[in-house]
Amino acid sequence: MEVESKTTRQKPLIVREYVIKSKLGGGCFSTVWKAQHIVNGDQVVAVKQVHLSRLNRHLRTCLDCELNFLSSVNHPNIVRLFHVFRDKDCIFLVLEYCSGGNLASYISQHGRVQEQIARRFMQQLGAGLEILHSHHIIHRDLKPENILLSGTEEDPVLKIADFGLSRSVNPGEYAETVCGSPLYMAPEVLGFQSYDEKVDMWSLGAILFELLNGYPPFRGRNNVQVLKNIKSSTRLPFSKVILPGLNPDCVDMCLKLLSLNPGWVDRLYGFHLFSW
Numbered sequence: 010m011e012v013e014s015k016t017t018r019q020k021p022l023i024v025r026e027y028v029i030k031s032k033l034g035g036g037c038f039s040t041v042w043k044a045q046h047i048v049n050g051d052q053v054v055a056v057k058q059v060h061l062s063r064l065n066r067h068l069r070t071c072l073d074c075e076l077n078f079l080s081s082v083n084h085p086n087i088v089r090l091f092h093v094f095r096d097k098d099c100i101f102l103v104l105e106y107c108s109g110g111n112l113a114s115y116i117s118q119h120g121r122v123q124e125q126i127a128r129r130f131m132q133q134l135g136a137g138l139e140i141l142h143s144h145h146i147i148h149r150d151l152k153p154e155n156i157l158l159s160g161t162e163e164d165p166v167l168k169i170a171d172f173g174l175s176r177s178v179n180p181g182e183y184a185e186t187v188c189g190s191p192l193y194m195a196p197e198v199l200g201f202q203s204y205d206e207k208v209d210m211w212s213l214g215a216i217l218f219e220l221l222n223g224y225p226p227f228r229g230r231n232n233v234q235v236l237k238n239i240k241s242s243t244r245l246p247f248s249k250v251i252l253p254g255l256n257p258d259c260v261d262m263c264l265k266l267l268s269l270n271p272g273w274v275d276r277l278y279g280f281h282l283f284s285w
Contacts, residue, residue: 022042023047024044024056024058024094024096024101024103025092025094025101026046026047026048027044027045027046027047027054027056027103028044028045028047029042029043029044029056030042030043030044030045031043033055035058037063038059038060038063038064038068038173039057039058039059039060039173040057040058041055041056041057041058042055042056042057042058043055043056043106044056044103053106053108054091054103054104054105054106055103055104055105055106055107056101056102056103056104057101057102057104058099058100058101059072059099059100059101059102059173060098060099061098061099061100062098067186068173070176071172071173071174071175071176072100072173074146074172074175074176074177075102075172075173075175076090076093076102077177078141078144078146078172078175078177079102079104079172080093081144082140082144084136084137084140085133085136085166085168086133086134086136086137086140086166086167086168086169087137087140087141087168087169087170088104088105088107088157088168088169088170089104089105090102090103090104090105091103091104091105104170105159105168107157107158107159107168107170108158108159109157109158109159109160109162109165110157110158111153111154111155111156111157111158111170112130112153112154112156112157112158112167112216113152113153113154115153115158115165116153116219116220116223120223121220121221121222121223121248121251122220122221124221124254124255124256124259126220127217127220127221127259128259130167130220131213131216131217131220131262133166133167134156134167134169134213134216135213137167137168137169138169138209138210138213141169141206141209142206142209144177145177145178145179145180145206146172146175146176146177146178146206147175147176147177147178147184147204147205147206147208147209148169148172148174148175148209148212149174149175149176149184149188149189149198149208149209150171150173150174150175150188150189150190150193151169151189151193151209151212151213151216152189152190152192152193152212152215152216153216153219154171154190155169155170155171156168156169156170156216157170174188174189178205178206182205183203183204183205184203184204184205185201185202185203185204187199187201187232189212191229191231191232191235192215192225192227192228192235193211193212193215193216193225194208194211194212194232194235195207195208195211195212196211196236196239196240196269199232199235199236199239200236210266211266211267213266214226214262214263214265214266214267215227215267217262217263217266218245218247218263218267221247221248221251221255221259221263222246222247222248222251223248226245226246226263226267227239227242239269240269245263245264245267247260247263
């Protein structure tokens with residue numbers, strides 16, 4: 010990252026033609042910044058700075074998958090990639106900025122949402138996943154924090170983001186690496202089994218359940234406890250307050266997406282079924 014200064018008191022960080030304004034988030038391997046075009050001040054983007062020296066072989070493969078996929082798609086429910094820059098030991102991804110924050114913040118602010126809102130959100134996520142899986146990509150870390158909101162507050166548009174753990178898997182092949190967030194990981198991942206793109210559908214089911222109830226379906230202090238709670242559960246822990254008012258097809262959707270059998274109707278792989 011290039012550092013320039015107009016005064017000795019403040020040194021704005023510059024990435025090519027973008028000036029860094031504030032930090033949006035990040036983790037051990039990357040940091041996401043809000044940035045503004047130097048010439049066109051109206052152009053606001055998100056810049057994801059990936060530290061290559063912190064990536065092992067597995068994560069570098071995931072980064073290649075992320076770059077290859079995002080550079081080849083333009084879909085309203087997948088975050089856009091505009092440019093890629095490399096500087097010393099970092100790669101910078103210039104991404105679409107989504108002013109509505111992420112779905113986790115939305116749920117925290119609004120609590121459980123009305124069924125028609127959950128339906129609209131799931132249709133959007135299903136459309137994004139259909140594109141993802143048509144490219145033989147497994148996201149592997151679908152969770153509310155990795156779903157961004159754009160558009161207006163009254164009519165938000167959901168965009169799947171953060172493909173840092175994504176993996177390309179050809180038809181008939183399987184992945185085995187345990188990765189993701191335990192509350193949204195499919196049982197076959199938690200149980201160290203081989204898996205394919207259908208694990209993303211379990212994550213989608215967990216998100217649907219959380220949208221409707223305000224909390225995830227299965228919890229635990231660690232992966233082992235989450236998996237134990239999944240296997241020992243005889244029914245989904247729907248809120249008794251909302252369950253009587255839910256459309257039976259909506260409840261059935263949750264049950265099938267969160268089925269222990271990943272082959273159950275391919276966990277509703279027909280995305281048109283989200284229009285219950």
